[in-house]
Amino acid sequence: MTSNQQTLDQFHTFTDRFTRVVDSIPAGGWTQPSPCAGWSTSDVLDHVLDSQRDFLSRHGLEVGEAPTGEPGDRWHAHVTAVRAALGDGEVLGTEFDSYFGPSTIGATLATFYGLDLVVHRWDLARAGGVETELRDDELDHVEACLDELGENIYSQGACAPAVEPPADATRAEAVIARTGRDPR
Numbered sequence: 001m002t003s004n005q006q007t008l009d010q011f012h013t014f015t016d017r018f019t020r021v022v023d024s025i026p027a028g029g030w031t032q033p034s035p036c037a038g039w040s041t042s043d044v045l046d047h048v049l050d051s052q053r054d055f056l057s058r059h060g061l062e063v064g065e066a067p068t069g070e071p072g073d074r075w076h077a078h079v080t081a082v083r084a085a086l087g088d089g090e091v092l093g094t095e096f097d098s099y100f101g102p103s104t105i106g107a108t109l110a111t112f113y114g115l116d117l118v119v120h121r122w123d124l125a126r127a128g129g130v131e132t133e134l135r136d137d138e139l140d141h142v143e144a145c146l147d148e149l150g151e152n153i154y155s156q157g158a159c160a161p162a163v164e165p166p167a168d169a170t171r172a173e174a175v176i177a178r179t180g181r182d183p184r
Contacts, residue, residue, distance in 0.1 A: 007106040008089035014117040014138070015079060018048070021121050022075045025128035030071050034127035035181045037160070041127040045071050048120050049078045052113060059096060059105055061085040100152070112158075115145040119159075119179050134172040142175050154180070 022045065030042040039047070053063050063085050067077035086092070092106025118138045125132035134142075146153060153159050160180025165173050173183035 004089040004092040004106055007092055007110045008086060010141075011086075011109050011114060011117075012083070014114050014121075015082070017132075017138075018117045018121045018124075019075065019079060021124050021128070021130060021132050022072055024130045025071070025124065027070075029128035029130070032127045032129070034123045036123055041124055042071050044120050044123045044127065045075060048116060049074060051116065052082060053078065055108065055113065056082065056085055056105075059091075059094060061091060061105075100149075111145045111148060115142055115149075118142050119176070119181075122176060123181070134175070136171075139171055139175050142179075146175075146178055 025041065030040065030045075032041050033039075034041050034044045036044055036047075050066070053066065056063050063078075063081040067074040067081075069077075089106070092104060092109065094105045096103060096105070098108060118134065119142065121132055122134060124130075154161050162178045162180055163182060165177035165183055169177065169183060176183040
């Protein structure tokens with residue numbers, strides 16, 4: 001299996017797990033405040049949707065008009081457009097100059113956008129009142145991304161400064177605390 005295929009498969013896996021949380025949020029859950037200060041559950045979803053669309057569009061990948069309608073409908077339309085734009089993954093090798101230096105679409109999807117899907121899935125679940133488990137593969141991924149991005153993850157407004165996790169924190173709670181969120 002190629003590196004691009006592995007990256008694409010991982011991105012789709014994270015997207016599928018995110019989708020399961022989107023699909024489980026009750027209608028009234030979309031207006032609840034999220035762990036992201038000043039954002040509702042719907043705002044978190046729109047952030048993920050808009051940031052992915054913006055990134056892909058800036059790199060010449062067609063994702064069409066922004067979807068409208070109920071949050072779940074918008075998300076499903078978005079996922080369909082993103083999967084079509086990414087196709088078989090060949091575009092993942094496309095190089096560009098990122099904020100951090102030379103990169104590829106695939107490397108950026110694998111790091112920042114994978115991190116975004118995992119952490120914001122936790123945000124959605126917490127705000128929407130549904131359960132989600134952050135799995136070891138996801139925690140490994142988030143920790144590696146946070147390590148790679150270093151202090152830049154905080155300086156660009158992507159995450160609030162890390163908070164001290166409780167002394168008895170689970171691994172998932174400790175990782176979430178690194179992203180500036182109160183894990184409990």
